[in-house]
Amino acid sequence: MIFLLRHGETELNLQGRLQGRSQASLTEAGRSFAHDTARVISREVGEDDCVVFTSPLIRALETTEIIGSALSGLRKTVTDDRISELCFGKWDGLTNDEIDAGWPGDRDVGAPGEWYFNSPGGEGFDAFRLRLAHFLDDVTNDPQKHRIIVSHGLAGRVLRGIHADLSTPDTMSLPVPSQAFFILQTHGGIKEVAVE
Numbered sequence: 001m002i003f004l005l006r007h008g009e010t011e012l013n014l015q016g017r018l019q020g021r022s023q024a025s026l027t028e029a030g031r032s033f034a035h036d037t038a039r040v041i042s043r044e045v046g047e048d049d050c051v052v053f054t055s056p057l058i059r060a061l062e063t064t065e066i067i068g069s070a071l072s073g074l075r076k077t078v079t080d081d082r083i084s085e086l087c088f089g090k091w092d093g094l095t096n097d098e099i100d101a102g103w104p105g106d107r108d109v110g111a112p113g114e115w116y117f118n119s120p121g122g123e124g125f126d127a128f129r130l131r132l133a134h135f136l137d138d139v140t141n142d143p144q145k146h147r148i149i150v151s152h153g154l155a156g157r158v159l160r161g162i163h164a165d166l167s168t169p170d171t172m173s174l175p176v177p178s179q180a181f182f183i184l185q186t187h188g189g190i191k192e193v194a195v196e
Contacts, residue, residue: 002139003041003148005067005181006156007059008033016095019152020088020122023058036195037181038070041148045073047125050146052077053139055155064150066118074169075144082163085152086128089121113172116154118168125168128155134164156182 008030012019026034038134050071054064068074091099099107107115117125136159139147151159153176159170163184183191 001044001146002160002184003044003146003181004156004184005037005148006148006153006176006178007055007057007063007150008060009178012093013108016101016115017093018088018091018095019057019059020085021057022093025058026062030059031062031066033179033195034066035070037063038067040195041067041181042070042072042195043050045071045146046071048145049075050148051075051142051144052148052150053080053083053135054078054150055152056081057084059150060150060152066149070147073146078178080135081133083149083151083155084118087121087123088153089119089123090114091119091122094109111169114168117189129158129162132158137160159183160190164190 008026010024010026010030012022012024015026030123038088050073052064052068052074054077056058064077068077106118109115109118117123117128124141132155139149157174157176158171160174160182165188174181177192180192180194181191184189
């Protein structure tokens with residue numbers, strides 16, 4: 001079974017900033033979400049073997065530490081840069097208003113969500129999708145019974161799109177809930193699990 005979750009809330013989330021490769025620690029609410037998620041996932045995996053794959057960004061590492069501490073069957077934690085959030089280049093750490101002031105109209109170009117990939121010095125969609133697809137291929141073939149991926153909002157959205165073989169517009173239309181994680185099922189199925 002493959003679990004896919006986003007890191008918990010950060011101060012940059014609260015400020016409405018694109019985090020990208022910016023470093024930010026979890027808020028109390030972010031840590032609480034990670035603890036609640038850990039409790040739900042640990043019930044699902046029980047004593048079974050599992051591995052956690054995490055982005056190297058601080059917010060994901062802090063979430064991973066909390067998740068890992070709840071898993072009695074944890075065999076290893078793997079830090080993998082391929083599941084880092086999209087690099088927004090000059091837009092990393094900016095709000096939508098700051099982007100609009102500095103680059104008028106750039107967020108209005110293309111289909112919904114496409115503007116993320118227009119950032120100066122940032123990462124394009126094709127490169128982003130390719131690195132995530134390579135990662136997902138490797139995780140799918142990992143021998144551990146349960147695989148837990150701790151990533152980011154946009155990266156998680158694209159990972160789900162790859163798994164379900166969705167078009168780019170459908171992928172970019174996927175929701176990014178703040179109080180849930182996903183189970184990537186066989187044959188492209190995806191189950192959303194609410195965390196309360």
